[in-house]
Amino acid sequence: RNNFTDLEDPMLLKTVPQKFCTTCGMPLILDGRYLPERLLGKGGFGTAFLAKDRRSPTFKYCVVKQFQPSSDLSPQQLATAQNLFEREAHVLEKLGNQHPQIPDLFAYFPLEAPGWQSSKPQQFFYIVQEYIKGENLETELAAKGQFSEIEVREVLQEILKILEFVHDHDVIHRDIKPSNIMRDDQGRLYLLDFGAVKQVTQNPGGISTGIYSLGFAPPEQMRGYTVFPSTDLYALAATCLVLLTGKEPQELFDSYSDQWRWKQFVSVSDELASILDKMLLPTPSDRFGSATQLLTALNPVSIPPIPQPSPVVSSSGTQLQPAVTSRFISPLELLSRAAFTGFEFGVLACLGLALYQKFGLSLIVLSMISLIAIT
CATH class of the missing domain: 3.30.200.20 (Phosphorylase Kinase; domain 1)
Known part of the structure; x- marks a missing residue:
């Protein structure tokens, strides 16, 4: 002082x-x-x-x-x-x-x-x-209580977009948790504290330093093994469970069965539950491989159905088949079309003979010219 x-x-x-x-x-x-x-x-x-x-x-x-x-x-x-x-x-x-x-x-x-x-x-x-002026999600959770599914989906979407950028630059955060996600006064989410980051390009396949937050780190990180983008996805899923249930990770993970037991504390859609469960699988290769894959799973593309024509119904209520329209061609029209086609062939034959006599073009070339002209 x-x-x-x-x-x-x-x-x-x-x-x-x-x-x-x-x-x-x-x-x-x-x-x-x-x-x-x-x-x-x-x-x-x-x-x-x-x-x-x-x-x-x-x-x-x-x-x-x-x-x-x-x-x-x-x-x-x-x-x-x-x-x-x-x-x-x-x-x-x-x-x-x-x-x-x-x-x-x-x-x-x-x-x-x-x-x-x-x-x-x-x-x-x-x-x-x-x-960043605001409060982190740990403080927000303590103040307002459990997050709704819509709120957790928003956190997932925003942090995944940041992780997509981070992982594309060969960086793994390694310490994602509620206290490292900040919401500013305008509601925008930020990812903070890159103190435990791993730059993959500097030491590919290297050993982890053992810096992690207990309860949020997956098995490979806690054992000091190689970390992957799915390592961050595991920690993000654990963060979501804490926000949904209001409980610490140690209260949600059953070490006896080596499984997460969280669904008894909150009700969410089967779709989100399935996504979170996959993010929390113990083996890295069984999880989503990237933030991009996870974003796709969260936002499946729906193909709009092809519109069908409205059925035609008679006055008695019977559905009618759509009428097939056709045009009658008279014999005179058929003869005129045949005559015109014969005239075209005659002109092409004369043209081909003249070209053959003057330039000596082969019959194959003449045939090709004729086909192109007819087309």
């Missing part, structure tokens, strides 16, 4: 070089630009703050994620955590600026600060990204 009046005055804030914490000496204006205001959340490897950008004319809000792993991590764990944090920055830069429902990346930078109660300096890393 630092009392600096020039950080509260908009005009002074734009020009002040830097301010430091009076207790620990930490710079308060990150990268000389971002001023954290309040805590948004804290996870295993970092902390998220709401901050404002003093280089923006309106002091636009943004999210600053600070990477500060626990001091009791081994060097290998520390390297893994730092790699995951940096990977999120790369993915946000690659995807966020291309898709409207993935937060944009604004900055990524390291920072070294003097150690608090220690002579050893502290190393920090920061990600600055777009701030």
Whole structure:
């Protein structure tokens, strides 16, 4: 808690070089630009703050994620955590600026600060990204209760469209859950927190790092095996079950039979139940192979029937067969058509003989010319 009046005055804030914490000496204006205001959340490897950008004319809000792993991590764990944090920055830069429902990346930078109660300096890393004003689906579920089937279908549709884009760029999210889906003030859904992403192109067929959310991760991810697009689809289905039932995944999964037991808590259409069950199959190859396949299953194309002519009914109520109309051709008309055809052949024969005598065209070529002319 630092009392600096020039950080509260908009005009002074734009020009002040830097301010430091009076207790620990930490710079308060990150990268000389971002001023954290309040805590948004804290996870295993970092902390998220709401901050404002003093280089923006309106002091636009943004999210600053600070990477500060626990001091009791081994060097290998520390390297893994730092790699995951940096990977999120790369993915946000690659995807966020291309898709409207993935937060944009604004900055990524390291920072070294003097150690608090220690002579050893502290190393920090920061990600600055777009701030989505709204609430995540975990908070929404706690406030309003269970989602209806229509609401869950909406979540499925929107997140699948985002995953279709993400998977097409050879990226797997690996941490889909209600708290990582945000609904903004206009009702648009966003996919957040790419901290556990897997870039398939960097290490095809590689081993998972073991970063996942218990209850939402499928068997292959929990065992540290290769992950697939269907890995994200499994987690999305588990998310839908939580929204439909209002219960945690551990309450819905029967570890004794190794099956999901959720239908007793909610009533949905057979179509949606079948889709969710397939998404939750333990073997990746038995699930839907892609978000595109799943979108097709959710939105089957119906072929409109060919319209049939209305039946003709007599005055007595008997259905009549449609009349077949025909035209009578007189013998005189037949003779005139035959005479005209004979005249055409005569003209073609004379033309063919003349061409043969002058140019020496073969009979085959003459026959072809005759057929074309007749046609």
